[in-house]
Amino acid sequence: MSTDAKPTDFSAARIHETAQQILTAGVLPAIVEAGHPVLRHEAAPFDGQLGEAELGQLIDLMRSVMHKAPGVGLAAPQLGIPLQLAVLEDQFEVDPEVAAARGREPLPFFAMLNPSYQPLGTAVAAFYEGCLSVSGLQAAVVRPESVRLDFTTPDGTRLQRDFTGWQARIVQHETDHLHGILYLDRAELRSISSNAEYSARWAQPDISHARQELGFLPDR
Template identity: 35%
Template sequence: WPAGWRRRRRTRACLLLAWAGAALGPSRPHTWRPQGQGARWLRRRVLRPPAPPYGHVCQVGDPTLRARAAPVEPARVRGAEVQALIRALVRAMRRHGCVALSAPQVGVPLRVFVAEYPERLCAELPARERQARQVAPFPLRVFVNPAMRVLDARLVSFPEGCQSVSGFSACVARYQAVQVSGLDADGEPTTWQASGWAARIIQHEMDHLEGVLYIDKMESRTFLNLRWAELNE
């Protein structure tokens, strides 16, 4: 860093905060909504940053994604905090158009994940691709404190992506069939036996709960930016 950067940074911060105070004014303290990157920095200082569970999906580099998630006390599953987490996960999953999401991905280091593959998303895939990848729709499923058992140890490799490594994909070898057991949103025992793409989704989310990302298991030469062709135009 160049000499004097700390002093310049403090001066700039003071000026910006002074401007923020003027912008807020005495009569409209809650209506100020600055725009842009500098304004985002300012909002975080003045209005405080958001708290987990986030509405956005945490990106690689966030320490929460690399920590082993803690189990949830069964008696707390029906409590307000865990129920709010489950709702936040479902909202974020649907908002971002993904088919599963784990609690660490919204900044909460607990062993919870949700998954849902609606028919409309399946219909977006060509029939040949759906058949090759064994993609089939399934309803919303919620797992708290999930445990996984391998049912078919054959390894199948296909490209997969992750909302926490946004804009990229790579081939990953996954077991053909697995069983996951845990508690549902009501705190009741639940079990799901899945094969094909659903089994891949389960394994991907179970990895998240261990602080593992698909890039740790990928075939590195298949790693690609999904927009590479667009960027060359």
């Protein structure tokens, strides 16, 4: 998708300073909410703005924030740091029927730097998503069912991994964050629901009932 996101104007020094302020605060930082410009700029590629120890500390902190939220991914811009870094992990217990419908399997923790993804094949899937930076809402998003992720590990190794199902959705959602894209940019707008309405009506293994009742993704 094309995006109007402009590159962050944070210098390497300012990125370092911002990270240091968060790391030395002694408390878990708040998650930045939609409307903050840091979420709408393309984050800076990681290029040594943080030392090895600092990077490791930031990754550990981001993992703690993600667990507390709780969520399955967190990007550095969500802490106000415009750096192409995200952490991902999905170890939640999920109803077997839901897991089967969504292709949801546990995702072991990993951190990725400077990620990009490409669809594998033409298959797509639509499910409801939420976001830690968009409080109170859920919306259906059509995404490629499988993707190939190119990224750098914290130790500097460039890797390529393939993901499918819910893991692919998490990878795409978090990578998008680093390029100024929120899931609502890709969402079916007629599907947008409050958390309360989603829980009461649409928290089902798939979106078929919501699609019919709310009138999105109509049969063609």
